[in-house]
Amino acid sequence: MKAFLTITILLVALITTYAASAWSLPLQMLxxxxxxxxxxxxxxxxxxxxxxxxxxxxxxxxxQSALSSDPLGLSLLPLYTLGFIVHINSHNLLHHHxxxxxxxxxxAGAMIPLMSLALLLLTNKEPLIGWFSLWQWAASILSSGLMxxxxxxxxxxxxxxxxxxxxxxxFDTTTTIIRHRRxxx
Amino acid sequence: MNRRxxxxxxxxxxxxxxxxxxxxxxxxxxxxxxxxxxxxxxxSAQKTAQTTSDYLTNQVxxxxxxxxxxxxxxRQNEILELKLRRLSTLSRENRILRQxxxxxxxxxxxxxxxxxxxxxxxxxxRSIQIDxxxxxxxxxxxxxxxxxxxxxxxxxxxAHRSRVALLGDPICRISATIAETTETGILSSCGGTIYxxxxxELLYLPAGTKARVGDEIYTSGFGEVFPRGIHIGKILALExxxxxxxxxxxxxxxxxxxxxxxxWVLMP
Numbered sequence: 001m002k003a004f005l006t007i008t009i010l011l012v013a014l015i016t017t018y019a020a021s022a023w024s025l026p027l028q029m030l031x032x033x034x035x036x037x038x039x040x041x042x043x044x045x046x047x048x049x050x051x052x053x054x055x056x057x058x059x060x061x062x063x064q065s066a067l068s069s070d071p072l073g074l075s076l077l078p079l080y081t082l083g084f085i086v087h088i089n090s091h092n093l094l095h096h097h098x099x100x101x102x103x104x105x106x107x108a109g110a111m112i113p114l115m116s117l118a119l120l121l122l123t124n125k126e127p128l129i130g131w132f133s134l135w136q137w138a139a140s141i142l143s144s145g146l147m148x149x150x151x152x153x154x155x156x157x158x159x160x161x162x163x164x165x166x167x168x169x170x171f172d173t174t175t176t177i178i179r180h181r182r183x184x185x
Numbered sequence: 186m187n188r189r190x191x192x193x194x195x196x197x198x199x200x201x202x203x204x205x206x207x208x209x210x211x212x213x214x215x216x217x218x219x220x221x222x223x224x225x226x227x228x229s230a231q232k233t234a235q236t237t238s239d240y241l242t243n244q245v246x247x248x249x250x251x252x253x254x255x256x257x258x259x260r261q262n263e264i265l266e267l268k269l270r271r272l273s274t275l276s277r278e279n280r281i282l283r284q285x286x287x288x289x290x291x292x293x294x295x296x297x298x299x300x301x302x303x304x305x306x307x308x309x310x311r312s313i314q315i316d317x318x319x320x321x322x323x324x325x326x327x328x329x330x331x332x333x334x335x336x337x338x339x340x341x342x343x344a345h346r347s348r349v350a351l352l353g354d355p356i357c358r359i360s361a362t363i364a365e366t367t368e369t370g371i372l373s374s375c376g377g378t379i380y381x382x383x384x385x386e387l388l389y390l391p392a393g394t395k396a397r398v399g400d401e402i403y404t405s406g407f408g409e410v411f412p413r414g415i416h417i418g419k420i421l422a423l424e425x426x427x428x429x430x431x432x433x434x435x436x437x438x439x440x441x442x443x444x445x446x447x448x449w450v451l452m453p
Contacts, residue, residue, distance in 0.1 A: 022227075
């Protein structure tokens, strides 16, 4: 596990969740709160091992619900599911282009509120939902896509900055020695 | 691919999620309190930043403006003191009359100013965080006011912070009275009010209600959670379907909580 990177990601999750709660401008202008956790989880799942993803899902969901009227750990399962799916498909996902990163972030931003809402309704809670929720959902999709464009390079940079990188080999690592099978006989 | 870490992580997350959903409300609140302590340095930093910003703003304001404002406030203070004296006399008179009629004395409320330090990060609820907590005497269900009107009640009290459920939140249902007709209903939320934080619904009014659009709404004092007569808002529209036993009213709340920075907590 990349310990330093994991701790740094947890700090980023804590600060961004707090900032989303303390900064009321999006709520005043758009009528919706912006959730930084889906894009953060997406960017994390593309670069870190499953243990970091699980730790982020647990910590982020519990700290977020500490600031909210949500039931404790409401976003735990949605965040972990997102991280798990992205992580096991990370080699198949096109995430090196800005457009594809935005699209992935938007999908993450669409998925988490839907799963959270389903969990709320399954646990017999009465959340405040109406036609305006569709606008809030659309804003969540858009903001999540945009935030992914910030979080992806941030996590990439953190990974390179706080984790020990393998030293460059003094020889050409792209060269492959192919020997005839008789060589082994 | 080594599947073991995936299996362990998935089982751990599933078990934790199950534990969270089956926790009792008390244990859930305790765990939330524990995790909210992670934000303590951030709340402190925000408070310091705000204090510094206020100090710097005060330094920048010209002396002439401050003197002008000071004079205006002095005049306003004198008028308010006169009104207060008159109200104190009336209050004393009221107390004596209540004693003579052998009625219960009305509780006194001490308002305490508090700053809003955060809003609910999710869109499903209307709640705010304030910088007064149980160490300051804040208790669950205490009324919270702003601009002379009720805006909500304390939902959870931590050591140095509290969460306030605002009017229009599904959790914050209160009994309200229409001043003109003295009819009582339950102020609640519905999906149709989500786009505007100053909208709520007054449910369970009588079918043949005499209430009119524009009538003022106050707290009823039933249940003894809130004192009677705190202003809430006014009726925006009435909806009565024939055959229904009750009438529903749309209410425009007197204060928009999303524009506030400070609130008053009413302490006994």
